[in-house]
Amino acid sequence: MPELPEVETVVRDLGPAVAGRTITAVEASEPGVVRFPVREVLAAQLPGHRVEGVARRGKYIVCRLQRDHELVIHLGMTGHLTVREAGARRVRHTHLVASLDDGRELRMDDVRRFGRVLFGPRAVLEAAGAIPRLGVEPLTEGFTASVLDGLLRTSVRPVKAVLLDQSRIAGLGNIYADEACHQAGVRPGRRAHRLTRAERAALHAAIPAVLAAGVRDRGTTFDDFRDLEGAPGAHAAELQVYGRAGQPCRRCGEPLARTVVAGRTTVYCRRCQR
């Protein structure tokens, strides 16, 4: 599942690959994934636009186009972006193919169709609420200890629910939320407002640390994340808890516990996390 490090990996490769390129033709095949506007409008209006740059906001990939237009892509759980030579074999469930003026194609595929493609003038996308309000970016200077304190101290929800709430912190998903809680020594099910000052500080350090490690390793390929060229990320081997229920904690040897928090499978160490 693409979270901040996986999306960042895609964005860092996508910028150099498509900046300056003009989109010459568009196929948007599957209804559902291409949400805004309807895909016929996208196919009619996107060609002719030149890509000026690519940025990330939370888990959203934002391609800046000419005339203040944007092509926004969310990969959902199983989405992929690739840049390939035109005519290369397509995978099943390819929802968007944007031909570029260098003979390559930007493609988006997504088996489960939880991903989204949005296009239009930035102001229109914003006014329509196409991208929901997103919280602080955890790898920026805006992610201060006091900002995180404010989020945690005012919520009675499980701490993991706060970490997963994109309107509060943008970019954490199930993998890195569990990893951050383990590194901080905090049980994911603890009520956020009951954490001690020291625990909040530990989380404030752990969140950027686990995300930066994921970015460094070009993402976690647990089952199906791939970068622009189809290569897996290397971070799965570094995971401490996610996907390791029943296996020994790498810190203390205790078999890792599995539970459900905020509706998500959650793995933690009974001994290391209190």
Next chain:
DNA sequence: CCCCTATCCTGAGGGC
């Protein structure tokens, strides 16, 4: 505003 639950969606994997 706050929080929780159901829903979307397909393929992998287990049980028999």
Next chain:
DNA sequence: TGCCCTCAGGATAGGG
């Protein structure tokens, strides 16, 4: 060999 069931989860709609 194959059918059926459960599970995976990011985001969001809707209920309390």
